[in-house]
Amino acid sequence: MKASDFNYVCPSSVEEATSLLALHGDGAKVIAGGQSLVPALNLRLLAPEILIDIGRIGTLRYISVADGMVRIGALARHVDLLNSQEIAEHVPLLAEAITYVAHPAIRNRGTIGGNLAHADPASELPACMMALDAVMVISGPSGERRVAASEFFLGIYETALAPDELLIGLEIPVTAAGSRFYFHEFSRRNGDFAIAGLAAQANVRDGTVESLRLAYFAIGGRPTLAAHAAAKVARQPIGPAVIADAQSALAEDLEPHDDQQASSAMRLHLAKVLLERCMSDLVQDQEMKRKALQ
């Protein structure tokens, strides 16, 4: 398992990186943490002519909070998110989700930009971006543009990024006071990619749920907002009948796939289990959960 030969270049700025991308076109591949790319190279699933290593563009590794917005640079590593007080305080959903991503060795190198650009449908982080209504910040030959998470993830390993564009960061609105989250996934082993997972964010008042965003992952080719199911529970007192109603609506929202880990029927079933657990968790006191993250 040796990668085929490639050239290597290590730009020191975003501008340099994007012009290299424009120059080399399809033959180029960006490498960030390498945690998804290097296995693909060694398995010879990919054989780029040149690797553009963005790992030394220091300006892309940051986490900041200002003006009601959490901003994360593309090169912020999983471990940075895990250790960040800002993330724990302002986007606790992400703080919890990151603990499910891979293992320490991988979290030490893997970057959030690489993770989102890779767009593995089984990954936790794209779904969190959907649940949190994040915006992707992209740099290309014609400057910067912003794309909502719900329009960024297009399919298996497919995003709105053009070949000559770089994901440079993302922006997440600080979650409102009183907003609640739920995160859970079913994976065969700790740190494995999930076979079904749910990232959810909502406002909860007097046992009813508002502006609920249910982002499923590992079900179908991309992270999916279950809008029909969310509509069924909106402003309803949460109880078995309402939950059952929402569970049935999941069939409209999701397009579960078959693979070795689970059939599509099993995935739909697990999505329903997640929904039920999510709803009962959301209406319970979450103080403990917040404290555990800080």
Add this chain to the structure above:
Amino acid sequence: MSGSADTPSGLSALDRPNSYIGRAVPRPNLTRLMQGRGQYVSDMTLPRMGHVVYVRSPYAHARILGIDSTDAKAMPGVIAVVTGAELAQVCTPWVGVLSHLKGLKSAPQYPIAVDRACWQGEAVAAVIATSRAIAEDAAEQVIVDYEELEPVTDMRTALDPETPVIHPDLGDNLAFERKLDAGEVDRAFAEADAVVDAEFVFGRHTGVTLESRSVLADWNAGEGRLTVYQGTQAPHMMQNIFAKHLSLEEAQVRVVCKDVGGSFGIKVHVYADEMATAALSKLLRRPVKFVADRIESFATDIHARDHRCYGKIGVMKDGTITAFEIDDLTGIGPYSMYPRTSAIEANQVVNLVGGPYTAQNYRARARVVFQNKNVTCQYRAVGHPIACSVTEGLVDLAARAIGMDPAEIRRRNLIQDDAYPCGSPSGLKFEALSHHAALNKLLAMMNYDALRVEQAELRQRGIYRGIGLASFIEVTNPSAAFYGVGGARISSQDGVTVRLDATGSVTCQTSITEQGQGSEAITAQVVATAIGVPMERVRVILGDTDNTPYGGGTWASRAAGIGGEAAWQAGKALRNNILAAAATILQADPATLDVVDGVVVDKGTTRQRIGLDEMARITYFRPDTLPPGFQAELMATRHFVPRQYPFAFTNGVQASWLEVDIETGFVTLLKHWVVEDCGTIINPQLVDEQIRGGVVQGLGPALYEHCRYDESGQLTNGNMADYLVPMAAEMPDIEVGHVVSPTLETELGAKGAGEAGTAGAAAAVANAVNDALSPFDVLITEIPLTPELILKELKRF
């Protein structure tokens, strides 16, 4: 670590002052390995070394119409591209049969497929280049023209007349069949109050060693010698086989086995690609190295299990088991593996089912069929997990049928601890087992009755936990009855040489090998104790056919029991020789002297007479001062092989405590207990960790590990992301306890401990899952117990 035996068995010879027997002393090789100074084959480089990459068949069954390597050969750095036909000129084929497995047949297997590939992953050409990367680049340019043939993939239809015969010369796809009928089975079933049956299904899985298979072969034409550096468990066996198939004298072959990163039975077989590597070295007259990558490991390291076993049990209302019956079917790939054969596992299943119990009525049939999948062969606890899961699954079914507690039915049927020696209906001979002592200890360790109460309380709250028990027997210390009698040149005896060096330290050469389990440590412990020197003064050399006595190596839980006894005897012999020399120097009666802590002392006191360093100095450098006619012999060799019993059986019992999420089908292992009896415990820490590691290798296939093939014979999950190896986070705490019944066949009294954990772990888990799910009236007799399987049985979707 509670429950560990930290005292030796009480055999007086082992209780010498400063005895290392029964002590958890650190392994001498630990520092070296922890500092990264291990020497694995993949670390080695020789001048002019070529790296070989094998072009492997993408089809399960295909005729090779042509191989075009023109482009590959033209690439810079490529040394050669060699086909099966070319290599067949250098290396003869082999057939994996043993004469004592009557009727076992297989076809000639070549190091590289000659005109037909019989499984996806079989090598069809070799590319040798100056680096592995170049060889991989070139391998992509080798164009093989295949004609796809219909593959045989389902073992259930392998014998049907419509199914193609993989090797037409053999007549059919049946490699081996064994039948056994003992006692009066029909009558026993007819008279039973209840008869229950089930089909047990075992997924294929593999060993996943941390270090993949590696071999570096160096044919030195000038010397006429082949040196093979190989990660193997059995260097002398490999020496014989390289010589035989490369048309060399054994003396022309040296097999060197340095550090090995795990074996578990994976590295005790003859692999076509490793034979090809040696043959390539001879052909190309230069060193050639092959290191399997992970994908190759999954596609070509032997797989194991893959059984479907129907089982039936008869039971009386009072719990007495009247009879067992099984019909086992297993698919072994296209060839019986060489030289140990792929029929041993099924044969073991027949031998072992019902083994812990008194019932004497037993009927069995086992059929072993060919298929176009990777070859299977002996892997840790050969046949045991199947026999144990079938037996223990049936015993639980019987208990359920008559409404008896699973612990109670075992108590009523396990062979009594004072009934030995005795035999089993399949002809096994038991010297001394301790099923009841082990069960009692286990139930106490796990607080069985309290756990049952807790289980019932939790069930009220919708939490489904289960308890599973599994008694087992384990084959260890095999005599020649395992392989030798069947004509295989596999040594069942081992040898150890010990030498007192000029400064009073000891060099020890042993024919057993080390792959991480601590062979080196226990050898040093035994030798140091037998001679009477500090352990630090003993250096152990193993894994080199030029530099160790002839012997079997390490497999089948034999190293401590057989190699350990040889070490003990060699150490004692050297000690006597030391005493003779010391007595001469001291002008004393040797019977009045002893060796303690590297010093000759007066027996019974600690009065020091002469240090071994001083004694060795006089013996080696001033022999002129010794009386005429006295010749010191400060080197001794002893060999050992069990003769009384074909195998030293061990026994034990395991228990699993787990929770099943009935909404998701996920199983959480909460706790695991093992009580085992391996006789004398030389090093309690090594034994406990062997048990724990073995349990994990049994839990893996119970829940996770599975080589999944599709109908066309493609392995669909041959990588570390999709093949689920058990990881620490999912593993429960494993508490280990011991009962000690030393074998009287040796002075050391040690039996094997390497496979006990694997033997019973899956059975305990499967029984626990069924126990957890008992309110739902489901029975699952298939492993791995995946969430999907459990949800389906529960009809959740």
